[in-house]
Amino acid sequence: MAEMAELIEPIIPALRRYARTFVRDAAAADDLVQDTLERAVSRWYQRRPDGNPRTWLFTILHNLAVNHLRRAARRGRELALDDASESDMAVSSTQEDRLRHDDILAAVGKLPDEQRSILLLVSIEDVSYADAARILDIPIGTVMSRLARARARLQKLVEEQGNPASEKPYLRRVQ
């Protein structure tokens, strides 16, 4: 049990960071991390003992997060535009050249889920391409092609943010 705590605890900050940047909702993200930790504690002795605990935890978290977004997307479609509050409208109006932190994370939020996950795992969480393939359960070739598309798309989104004329209001709700 002491070994479990020693191996899991140092990973918790990274799990929170991935969850929050992936689902873009701090409370929901911590819910997902809590679920992840509860599962990890109850299934600790079922994991592959030679496996990397970090990869294992990220796999659990990612699967929970994908399910969460799927449910949120179903609810989001039922949300009429008139009912959307100001905060649901993720519109950036900044004209600063310098990228503000919120801006790039907001732009990441506009990526398709499967591009966002690979970009966050590789760029922020320092997950190797092979481990990313395990976490996402996709071939390594798919990891590379999605990563390339994610980077190109994010670059375009960031450029559009710097040019509000091209900004289109859009509806987003991940509660």
Next chain:
Amino acid sequence: MSTARPISEDDLHAFVDQRLDGARRNEVQTYLDAHPEVAAQVAAFQHQRDALRAAAAPIAHEPIPPRLNLRHLMEARRQTRQWSSWRSMAAAVLLLAAGGAGGWSLRGQAPEEFPQSTGVAALAHEAAYTFGVFGMDHAHAVEFGAADKAELLSWIASRIGRTVAVPDLAAAGYSFMGGRVVATAHGAAGLLMYSNDQGERLAVLVRPMAIDQDTRMAEHSFGDIRGFAWARKGTGFSLVGTAPADLLHPIANMVRQQEGSVI
């Protein structure tokens, strides 16, 4: 002229992510030096990566909220497992009672599963899981009924090494149903079962105490089963039932007041 592998887009991303070994990294760097447009794209990706890391870094520096405290989650898990292990131990009690000593291998796991597996705390656990089995059994709650009280008390006395009397709980509305000898991790114990006219049951578990021979009454509760346990002159008692603790407490006092008749 070297015959180096051609540079792929995968190499460029691995360059950005610092995933290349030294030799390949140098090859990519040489290529970028010769191709400024590609180098500009790679630089943009590097800048993007740095910006992402800087934007996300503060999240990992926030203090961990209590609900994500692993120690708390492990403790909650341990308590859940403990309750389910009582249930399985209760099933094992049945096997022990039916099959004799065949279940002694269970003792090996008991200390891990029962952190307070001694004294009155252990007695309280035993009473709860014994009641969890026999208190809920409608066909065979007791081995000897109230009519065979003498035979029951003789059986219990022979197994726990001391004479037991049956406390009279009529004043609380409970009449004596009968009882049996049950197995615990600390040897044989006598179980006395009572019920009221609503069919609600409670039970008294009695056994010799090696530890905590004289202990004040303490309340305990395991899931839906609540009770009070104490010890006097080397004999431990635990009254358990599903009634609220404030109803059980005066009944436990009645048992204790009559324990003078339990030698």
